[in-house]
Amino acid sequence: MMERIAFLASDAPTAQTARAALIGRYGDIAPQKAKVIVALGGDGFMLQTLHGTQELGLPVYGMNRGTVGFLMNEYNESDLLDRLADAEEEVINPLSMNATCANGKNHKALAINEVSMLRQGPQAAKLRIWIDGRLRMDELVCDGALLSTPAGSTAYNYSAHGPILPIGSDVLALTAIAPFRPRRWRGALVQKQSLVRVEVMNPEKRPVMADADSRSVRDVVSVEIRSDPSVQHRILFDPGHGLEERLIREQFV
Incomplete structure (x- = not known):
């Protein structure tokens, strides 16, 4: 089953070279006919792949040909079939963003890591925050705010001094x-x-812009965000190197 592999790669030369080498060894198939997708690049390309193949419902196994590679496995050409057979699956629900702009238009997007609202000009943003219809913060003066999933809690959220969340936790970080x-x-x-x-x-x-995994909407006046359990992203990791282990390890470095 795992021999029906679709290899996708970022535009980086190292990723393209790796894709050519892997196709030469294992062959290639269109994602629509595959049983598993192997993504070659960095975390940004992994997010792009997950979004782009969402409707296929296929597991995605990433190999790092980028920089950080938090969502990726180590790159190795020789034992891919064994690694796919032994891989452990993590299921992630994305955030659903519904942003309303000053012109009245609505923009919807999904975010695996976080939805952020950022000041668009030189002045600080002023935000009002509601949780489940109840006003919780009358005025937050800031450069912005974000809502992060556990999977994205070590990314922008962590840089903004937000907490790292265990992958199985039923909470989101508002930072x-x-x-x-x-x-x-x-x-x-x-x-x-x-x-x-x-x-x-x-x-x-x-003015403020909203951003869902690097897909931006300008001049927003309000944004509604919630987890979308109807969408499930399946990510494969080598045994002992899954998201749970990585999230724990990040807290001790």
Whole structure:
């Protein structure tokens, strides 16, 4: 079964070279006819692959031909079939973003790592935060805020001093980016099924953009975010090197 492999690669020369070598050894098949997808690149390409092949429902096994490679396995050409047979699967639900712009248009997108709202100009953003229809923060003055999944908690969320979340936890991390007021607010944990609504205050003077895994929408006035259990991304890892282990290891370096 695992011999029906579709090899996808980023535009990086190292990834393209690796793809050619692997196809020469194992062959190649279109993703629509494959049983597994092997993605060659970095974390950004892994996210791109997961989004692009979402409707196929196939497991994706990444091999690092990029930089960080948090979602990737080590690259090795020689034992791929054995590694695929032994791989452990992690299932991730993405976040669903519904952003409303100043012109009244709605934009929807899915995010595996995080949905972020970022100031669009030189002035700080002013945001109002609602959780499940209840106002929780009347005014957050900041460079932005983000809602992160456990899988994305070591990415932008961690850089913004947000918590690392265990992969099986039923919570999301709501993290401020360079908060000015309240000064000591370090974010919050919300239940996975919660609906988070962020409203932009004074959007004409303090414009804000929304971003879902690097897909951006400008001039938003409000964004609603929640986990989407109907979408399941299947990621394969070598035994002992899955997301749970990586998330734990990140906290001790």
